[in-house]
Amino acid sequence: MRIDPQDRRSTAGVVRALVVTAAIVVVVAGMRAAGGLLAPILLALILVVALSPVQSGLRRWLPGWAATGVLIIVLYGILAAGAASLVAAGIQLASIAPRYEDRVRDLVDEVQHWLQEQGLNPDDASQLVTRLDPSTLANIAQTVAGVVISLLTNLVFLITLLLFMAVETAGYPSRMARVDMVRPRLTRALRQFVHGTRRYLLVSTIFGLIVAIFDGIALWILGIPLATLWAVLAFVTNYIPNIGFVIGLAPPAVLALLEGGVGLMVVVIIVYSVINFVLQSIIQPKIVGDSVNLSVTVTFLSLIFWTFVLGGVGAVLAVPLTLLARALLVDASPGTRWADIFLSGSASVAGEARWSPNAPPRKGWWTRRRQKRRRR
Template sequence: MSEGKAPRALVMLLIAAAAVVVLAGIKAINTIVGPIVLALVLVVAVSPIRDWLVRKRAPSWLRVAVPFSAVIVVLLGMVAILTTAVVQMAVLLPSYSAQFNKLVADAQAWAAAHGIAPQVNQALRSFDPGKIFSVVQGLVSSVLGVVSSLFLIIILLLAMSLDAPITSRIMAAAAAEQPAITKALTTFARKTRRYLLVSTIFGLICAALDVVALYLLHVPLPLLWGVLALITNYIPNIGFVIGLVPPALLALLTGDIKSMVLVILAYMVINVVVQSFIQPKFLGDAVGLSTTVTFLSLIIWATVLGPLGALLAIPLTLLTRALLIDSDPGLKWSGALVSGEVPPERPGS
């Protein structure tokens, strides 16, 4: 060990401790951090509109007003759809208690006829469909709660929209003196926009096909489950399962096991084919995160920021990578571990 240099293990422990402290601090004020991150991601998402207006030599006020208005329209649309969906779900669910009781009685009778009544009864006692719907309703309500904090979000969006032209000029001027951090932040913005664009397009395709399938299978509230499928499309790895469980359970309550199986098969054909085989070809290197890092980011940000953290897990991880790894050229191998891609060798090495 050279003099004046701390052991690597100690440095790693200090980094881990600092990360825990920072995440705990963010969790303590997650009701503020969540809207801030949401506003930042939305401003980044509509920045191409502002760049197009700049190229068209539009007035300064128009460069702020048009992107800002586009975000507001999206937020108001989400508020309207989610509010209607939550109200419909709250009114509908209590009416299916009789169907659930009948399913329980049928299952108990079948178990008794096959001599496995104790095991089935124990499983039925531990199963509560209300918990599944409460999880889904909690996810939707959490998103609705953040989006419906319109005053705070609108103020943040307006402030960020007003500062966006100045920020762009500062970034351009800083490129010569701080090329690493400038490139890292530019890459974050580009990858976030591409991720949101591709995820939204394919999420809309999957949601539309899911709604059609649920409508043909006579599952109640097909539009609600389509909106849920679109929202959960932004949750990596487990979003598909979250979006599938409620309509599959409703199909069982309103129909039979065959209806539930058909819903599961329809979702698997639509979502797995589109999201697993087609979407990655268009997404390409938009994320730049390995599968393990993506899954860990989902767990960490969902723990810190709740359901909104799960929805923003990828942009938050991309921002963290830009600030802590990509901004330091000496950490290229750390970036390789995060992305799962070996960095190209320098010429002559």
């Protein structure tokens, strides 16, 4: 019996697709199982990529070892600030929790009474509001303590890893030059990843600071406790795409409910929505979108995927990690570059020219600005 060559090619394509799918499932399962080790490694990589210009800029005026030392100090300073913020947040939350126990009980009783008025069985209504009982605060505190202990354990590994990566940063340009002679597409894809990651983190940091300042001032005017803490939370959640605003809004909204009732909570939600929608949903995407060039759907799915694989670190680094995966799996290979059409934010001609073999490397707005100054 003779097999049609077209049927043979179709069967081979199906088998290849199944093998690739199985390989992806195995890799994702392995990454999730090793998430505790993988998360600090990727966090250290993104931090070094983002801050390595500090070292390269200082090397013009300082010896190499001094520039590396400054980079290490900056990296450790960021970690110290994050750890200090976490400890301060835990102390402040523990100090105000007891004063709201009576108010929480009253809210639980009001909700239970309202559910009974709607015709719900008293036993069912009691089960629905059980999680709002103040006795659950102890369980929450134990969970938070476990997270802090895990974070401190990873912090020791992260500090050591950052030291080694920072020391070797000075040798990366020469290594990339050698790789460029063998795999030019790979080096170009990695340069695009570095450029996009730096610009994304820079813009997110600037807008995060602006959002944090406005949110903190608004909460202080409204009399919400721990306004500074919630401003810091708004700054951190600005790095989480799509749903970071909701995460940063939830704690101050709940405190507003406990402090002044439903009316104050609605005011906090409206103020947060106006500030964050204007800055994060209108202005920020227009500035960062040209370099990141990821569609909204891909950004949201990347958030879900990296959170599933790496937890909280994956949520914060969802966009940079997606850019890294695209550089390694899509942009570096001619056979998979077609996937960039579906990953990008637009399918314009400019986007197609981005990956033309003869296209020059893309330049950010800061590079173009410096070139204009030099021509003057």
